[in-house]
Every structure is written in C-alpha cells, then in structure tokens.
Amino acid sequence: MNSLSDNHGTDSGELDSEDGSSCGINMGHIFNFRNEVEATHRMILVQWINGLLPSLCLPINIMDDELRARLSNGYVLCQILNKLVPGSVSVDDFDNSVSSQTENVNKFLKTMDRLGLPHFKISDLQKGSIKVVVDCLLTLRAKSLQNCLVDKISTSSSKSESPRSPSRIFCSSPSKEPKEDQKKLSFASKFQRVLRGPVTSEPSAAPAPTHPVDQKVQDVFQLKGSYADLSAAKISEIMKSNSLDNAPTQSLLSLVNGILEESIERKNGDIPHRLACLLRRVVQEIERRVSTQTEHLRTQNNLFKAREEKYQSRIKVLDALASGTKEESEIGTSQLQQLKTDKTEEEEKKKASEDVIRLMKDQEEKNMEISTLKQELETTKKLYELQRSQLEAAAKGAAEDVARMMKDQDDKNEEISRLKQELETTIKTYELRCSQLEAEAKSAKLELEHKSKEYNHLIEDLRNKEASSESKYQNWIMKKRQYQNVVDFQFRSLQQLKVLWGSIKQDITQGQSIYSEECNRLGVNLKPLVDATEKYHVVLAENRRLFNEVQELKGNIRVYCRIRPFISGQKEKRSIVEHIGENELVVANPSRQGKDAFRSFKFNKVYGPATTQVEVYSDIQPFVRSVLDGYNVCIFAYGQTGSGKTYTMSGPNNATTETLGVNYRALNDLFSILKSRTSTFSYEIGVQMVEIYNEQVRDLLLTDGSPRKYPFPRIMAN
Ligand SMILES: Nc1ncnc2c1ncn2[C@@H]1O[C@H](COP(=O)(O)OP(=O)(O)OP(=O)(O)O)[C@@H](O)[C@H]1O
Numbered sequence: 001m002n003s004l005s006d007n008h009g010t011d012s013g014e015l016d017s018e019d020g021s022s023c024g025i026n027m028g029h030i031f032n033f034r035n036e037v038e039a040t041h042r043m044i045l046v047q048w049i050n051g052l053l054p055s056l057c058l059p060i061n062i063m064d065d066e067l068r069a070r071l072s073n074g075y076v077l078c079q080i081l082n083k084l085v086p087g088s089v090s091v092d093d094f095d096n097s098v099s100s101q102t103e104n105v106n107k108f109l110k111t112m113d114r115l116g117l118p119h120f121k122i123s124d125l126q127k128g129s130i131k132v133v134v135d136c137l138l139t140l141r142a143k144s145l146q147n148c149l150v151d152k153i154s155t156s157s158s159k160s161e162s163p164r165s166p167s168r169i170f171c172s173s174p175s176k177e178p179k180e181d182q183k184k185l186s187f188a189s190k191f192q193r194v195l196r197g198p199v200t201s202e203p204s205a206a207p208a209p210t211h212p213v214d215q216k217v218q219d220v221f222q223l224k225g226s227y228a229d230l231s232a233a234k235i236s237e238i239m240k241s242n243s244l245d246n247a248p249t250q251s252l253l254s255l256v257n258g259i260l261e262e263s264i265e266r267k268n269g270d271i272p273h274r275l276a277c278l279l280r281r282v283v284q285e286i287e288r289r290v291s292t293q294t295e296h297l298r299t300q301n302n303l304f305k306a307r308e309e310k311y312q313s314r315i316k317v318l319d320a321l322a323s324g325t326k327e328e329s330e331i332g333t334s335q336l337q338q339l340k341t342d343k344t345e346e347e348e349k350k351k352a353s354e355d356v357i358r359l360m361k362d363q364e365e366k367n368m369e370i371s372t373l374k375q376e377l378e379t380t381k382k383l384y385e386l387q388r389s390q391l392e393a394a395a396k397g398a399a400e401d402v403a404r405m406m407k408d409q410d411d412k413n414e415e416i417s418r419l420k421q422e423l424e425t426t427i428k429t430y431e432l433r434c435s436q437l438e439a440e441a442k443s444a445k446l447e448l449e450h451k452s453k454e455y456n457h458l459i460e461d462l463r464n465k466e467a468s469s470e471s472k473y474q475n476w477i478m479k480k481r482q483y484q485n486v487v488d489f490q491f492r493s494l495q496q497l498k499v500l501w502g503s504i505k506q507d508i509t510q511g512q513s514i515y516s517e518e519c520n521r522l523g524v525n526l527k528p529l530v531d532a533t534e535k536y537h538v539v540l541a542e543n544r545r546l547f548n549e550v551q552e553l554k555g556n557i558r559v560y561c562r563i564r565p566f567i568s569g570q571k572e573k574r575s576i577v578e579h580i581g582e583n584e585l586v587v588a589n590p591s592r593q594g595k596d597a598f599r600s601f602k603f604n605k606v607y608g609p610a611t612t613q614v615e616v617y618s619d620i621q622p623f624v625r626s627v628l629d630g631y632n633v634c635i636f637a638y639g640q641t642g643s644g645k646t647y648t649m650s651g652p653n654n655a656t657t658e659t660l661g662v663n664y665r666a667l668n669d670l671f672s673i674l675k676s677r678t679s680t681f682s683y684e685i686g687v688q689m690v691e692i693y694n695e696q697v698r699d700l701l702l703t704d705g706s707p708r709k710y711p712f713p714r715i716m717a718n
Pocket residue numbers: 563564565567609639640641642643644645646647648652
C-alpha cells in the first residue's frame with residue numbers, strides 16, 4: 001500500500017462480490033485492511049512528527065510498541081506543542097524518571113484540553129490502545145495545518161489584526177520578558193483562530209483534469225527547489241483546476257511537508273499567501289480523501305461484519321445440522337465441504353483478482369479509474385446497502401431460524417442427555433438387578449441342588465425304610481402270631497382260672513359260713529369276758545377309791561422334814577440336831593438349860609442328811625396317781641434360805657437320773673400313767689409356774705405383757 005488512493009481503488013475492487021450470498025472476502029482480509037489503515041495513519045503521523053522534530057528521525061514503518069516507547073515520556077508530545085505554539089508548554093530537560101514523564105504527559109493533556117482538542121488518557125499511552133493516541137495527534141496535526149494556513153493567510157493578507165486579541169489560555173504564568181510573552185500570545189492567538197476555523201473540507205466536484213494542468217501539478221510535486229519560487233499564476237492555475245483531486249495522496253503529503261519544512265527552515269514562520277492557499281487546498285483534498293475513505297471503510301467494515309455474521313450463522317446452521325442426525329450430518333458436511341470449496345475458489349479468485357489489480361496498477365490509469373471507481377462506488381454503495389438490508393433480513397431470519405434450531409437442538413440435546421442418563425441409570429439398575437438375579441439364581445440353584453440331594457437321600461431312606469418296614473411287617477405278623485398264641489394260651493389259662501375261681505368262691509362261701517359259726521361261738525364265749533371287764537372297771541374304780549381313801553386316811557396334809565447334810569465350808573460342830581427319829585426330830589437350844597435345852601418336833605416323816613432323792617419321792621409318788629384319779633394335790637417346800645428346798649424339788653445343777661428332784665419325777669410319772677390310761681381316759685394337762693415372794697404371787701410364764709402379780713387373768717385348775 002503506497003498511498004491512500006491506492007487503498008481506495010484496491011479495496012473498492014475487492015468488495016465487488018459476485019452476489020450478496022457468496023461474497024469472497026474473508027475475515028483475515030478485513031483485519032488486514034484495518035491494520036493497513038491504521039498503519040497509514042501512523043505513517044502520516046510519523047511524517048508529521050519528523051517534519052516538526054527532525055532530530056527524532058522516527059522510522060516511517062514504526063511499530064506500535066516502539067511508537068509508544070518514544071511518546072510515553074511526554075517529552076516528544078510537549079516538544080510538538082512547543083513546535084506548533086512555541087512556549088505553550090514548559091518542558092524541563094529530559095528526565096527519564098517516571099514522575100517527570102508523567103508530569104510532561106499531564107502538561108500535554110492539559111494543553112490539549114484547554115485547546116478543546118480530543119485527548120487521551122495516560123493509561124492509553126502506557127498500555128492502552130495506541131490508536132487513541134495516534135488519532136489525537138492526527139487531529140492536532142489537522143487542526144494545526146489547516147488553521148495555521150488560515151492564520152498565515154489572514155496574517156499575510158491583513159496585517160491589521162490585533163496581537164492583543166488572543167485568549168490568555170496559554171498564559172499559564174506571567175512572563176517576565178515582554179517580547180517573549182508577546183510572541184507566545186501571538187502564537188496562541190493564531191492557534192485559537194485555527195481552532196475556530198472550518199473543520200470539514202469541502203467536497204471536490206471538479207471534473208476530470210486537463211492534461212496540461214496535470215503536467216504542472218506533476219512539476220510542482222517533483223519540485224526540487226524552493227516552493228516560494230512558484231509563481232502565483234501557476235499556483236492559481238493549479239488551484240482552479242481539479243488536478244489535485246486526481247493527484248496521489250503521497251504526493252500531496254510530500255507537497256505539504258515540503259512547503260512546511262521550507263517554511264521552518266526559513267525560521268521566520270512566514271509562508272507566502274499563494275503557498276498557504278495551495279497548502280489549504282491540498283490539505284482539504286487530503287482530508288476529503290481521508291473522510292471519504294474513512295466512511296468507505298466504515299461501510300465496508302459494516303458490510304464485512306454483516307457478511308461475517310451471515311457466514312457465522314451459516315456455519316452455525318451447518319454445525320447444528322452436522323450435530324443432528326447422521327444423514328443431516330452427512331448433508332451438512334457435504335454442504336460445508338462445498339462451501340469450503342467455494343470459499344477456496346473465491347479466495348483463489350480474489351487472489352487472482354488482487355494479482356490482476358496489482359498488475360494493472362499503473363500510475364497513469366489510476367486517475368481514470370478513480371472517477372470510474374467513484375461511480376462504481378456509489379453503485380456499489382447502493383448495491384451494498386441493498387445487499388446489506390437483504391443480508392440483514394436474511395441474517396435476522398437465519399439467526400431466528402438458527403436460534404430456534406439451536407433451541408430445538410438444545411432441547412433435543414437435553415432430552416437426549418436426560419434419556420441417556422435415564423438409559424444409563426436403567427442399564428445400571430438392570431445390570432444390578434441382573435447381578436442380583438444371577439446371585440439369587442446361583443443360590444437358588446445351589447439350594448435346589450442341595451434339596452435335590454436331600455430328596456435323593458430321603459428317597460433312599462424311604463426305600464430303606466420301606467424295606468425295613470416290610471421286614472418289620474413280617475416281624476409284626478410273626479409277633480402277631482406269637483401274641484395270638486399267647487392270647488390263646490392266656491384265654492385257656494383264664495378259663496382254667498375261672499374254673500379255679502369258682503371252686504375258690506365255693507371254698508370261701510364255706511369258709512364264711514364256718515367263720516360266722518365260729519364268730520357266733522366266739523360271741524358266746526366273749527360275753528363272760530365283757531362281763532368280767534365291766535367288773536374289772538368296777539373293781540378298778542373301787543381300787544382307786546380305796547387308794548385315795550387310804551391316802552386321805554394317811555392325811556390330806558402331810559408334812560415331811562428333810563435335813564440336808566453339811567455343805568463344803570460348813571463346820572459339823574455347829575449342828576443343833578440332836579436326834580433324828582422316824583417321825584420325830586430333836587434339836588438343841590443352847591440358850592436354855594434343863595428340860596428346855598432340847599425341843600422335839602413331830603412330822604409325818606423325817607429324812608436325815610443321807611436320805612436320797614429316790615427315797616424322798618417314794619413318799620410323794622402316790623399323790624401323782626391321785627391327781628390322775630381326779631384329786632387336787634399340792635406339794636410345796638418350806639424352809640429357810642439354803643436349807644435345801646430347791647435341791648429337793650428340782651435337784652442340783654447338772655442333775656442326773658439319781659439326783660433329779662420331785663418335780664421332774666412327778667411329771668415323768670404323770671405322763672407315764674397318762675399313757676397307760678390312753679385307751680380308757682382322756683386327759684388335758686396344763687402347767688403354771690408362780691413365785692411367792694414377800695407375800696406377792698407372780699406368774700413366771702406370762703410373756704404377753706399382762707400383769708404378773710396375782711390375781712392372774714386365767715388360772716387353769718385341774
Ligand atoms: N440333801 C442334800 N444333800 C446334799 N446337799 C444338799 C442337800 N440339801 C441341800 N444341799 C445343798 O445345800 C445348799 C443349799 O441348798 P438349796 O439351795 O436347796 O437351799 P434353799 O432352801 O433352796 O435355799 P434358798 O431358800 O436360799 O433358795 C446347796 O448347795 C445344796 O446343794
């Protein structure tokens with residue numbers, strides 16, 4: 001790409017597609033086109049900066065990163081402003097520190113803001129879009145070029161403009177040097193007038209150039225000397241013609257740069273009026289071309305976007321069709337292959353047309369083609385508008401179809417995924433169930449085999465049992481016969497027993513009659529015995545009566561006296577017993593003399609110290625029998641302490657059969673006689689034990705809490 005006009009012609013040719021449905025432009029070409037435009041803008045900017053600051057020597061094909069590096073310190077930006085309006089920005093010596101660079105950039109941006117020019121952000125200069133920076137500087141360039149020309153024109157044509165009129169926007173600080181301050185104000189005024197000037201250039205409607213004038217323009221472009229030497233008539237002739245319209249943009253830029261460089265080299269900043277007019281005309285032409293091409297590029301860009309969207313939608317449709325059923329996939333694949341083939345052919349065609357167009361690039365024919373292309377461009381524009389509307393409608397419909405198909409496809413995919421999940425779940429469940437059933441079948445099979453074996457064993461057992469049952473049956477038959485024989489034998493024996501029982505019964509009957517006869521005979525014999533027994537009881541009662549009468553005759557109250565022996569520790573000398581008789585006891589009274597020195601006492605019987613317990617009880621025993629015959633008997637001992645009462649009645653401690661006292665012996669006799677009379681008499685025996693002490697009678701057997709002292713609640717009297 002050598003110039004803007006070249007781009008214009010080339011791109012217009014490329015955008016002429018065969019029809020709206022199959023345009024042969026790919027996305028890579030669109031991006032290349034954009035990059036080429038941006039590269040062109042960068043080249044214009046670099047040329048402009050190199051013109052202002054020749055010492056920089058920026059390469060014409062500078063890349064974004066390098067341009068960013070050169071501008072990021074802000075020093076170059078401030079230098080550009082100072083070059084356009086000297087002293088507008090105060091810049092210190094170049095300092096590589098970040099703060100100094102940021103300060104320089106801020107100064108530049110503030111100045112741009114004061115001038116009402118578009119500016120960028122510091123971040124754009126550091127890592128953002130360099131395009132924003134380039135556009136800003138190109139705007140500054142365009143403004144400065146156009147309005148400086150206007151200023152020059154107005155300055156040269158009318159020297160009456162007041163130097164005091166400019167705004168004080170650039171006077172950030174009061175200057176101590178009046179001349180310098182006045183100079184700054186003058187340039188600020190010029191710049192402000194520049195900003196107030198027309199921005200858009202008037203479109204050129206010139207007809208095709210005539211050949212002689214074009215030759216003059218070529219001469220101007222190829223001028224090696226000073227532009228100031230150009231005659232006013234020549235410039236006027238160029239201005240009046242439309243030769244500038246057909247001139248290459250690069251040539252126009254070279255013309256402008258040449259005039260500006262010459263003006264700078266002359267250092268007085270003055271540009272002849274005619275050159276200023278020429279410059280303005282050239283700049284207007286350049287701006288018109290830039291504007292036209294920008295609009296054209298925007299249109300093409302939109303067209304490319306529409307076609308891109310269309311292709312994207314078609315690709316999506318084909319992808320959707322490809323992801324559908326197998327047949328649709330094959331059809332979509334074939335269509336996609338066909339489309340790719342078409343695209344390849346179109347690309348080849350496009351490359352071929354590019355080659356043809358490049359070969360047909362001729363500087364002489366280019367001017368003619370531009371006018372033709374303009375008309376074609378208009379036609380193409382209309383066609384493109386029409387196609388775009390059609391494509392937009394088709395794209396909209398296709399987008400809706402695609403959206404609907406995609407939605408359907410999504411629904412189908414969701415349904416398929418859901419069905420797949422259900423199928424997987426069912427398969428897993430089926431497999432699990434199959435495994436369970438297999439396991440159950442295996443276990444059932446094993447169980448059946450086990451049961452079959454058991455049944456076989458049972459059948460074997462049953463067969464064995466059947467055999468044994470048969471043998472048992474035979475045994476039972478044999479036993480039955482044996483039992484039958486036994487029963488027959490027993491029946492015969494029973495018959496014999498019956499016969500025997502009859503004979504025995506007869507014998508018993510005979511025995512009974514004999515027994516009754518004997519009983520009668522015994523009764524007859526027993527009667528004298530009964531009479532004798534009755535007589536015996538009478539005799540016995542008489543005997544008891546006589547016995548008790550004897551006892552009464554002996555005396556109802558009998559007093560016996562027992563003299564105990566000396567016990568260990570007692571001295572025999574001190575005994576007062578002088579004589580012990582059968583019924584008499586004589587004791588001495590040492591306090592008396594004469595016949596009163598001895599006293600004699602009479603008793604039923606007197607027992608001496610050597611008398612045994614048996615001898616004492618022998619005189620008491622008859623009273624025990626009287627008790628059982630119904631007489632009241634009382635036996636009690638009387639005497640002073642230690643005289644031997646307890647010994648006589650109970651016996652000593654650890655008494656033996658020989659030494660037992662009267663009480664034990666009386667009870668033994670009592671129960672003995674009672675036992676002998678059991679067949680004839682019934683007795684009830686009760687026991688009461690009392691104590692008489694200090695004329696108080698106490699019941700010693702009461703344990704129920706009732707008072708022990710006499711009178712007692714119940715005294716059993718037998
Ligand atoms: N006939 C006897 N032969 C041998 N020892 C006897 C005889 N009579 C009593 N004694 C002895 O004399 C002591 C006193 O006897 P015992 O306790 O019977 O007297 P007591 O009259 O019951 O006295 P208390 O009135 O004080 O109870 C006892 O040691 C007892 O063994």
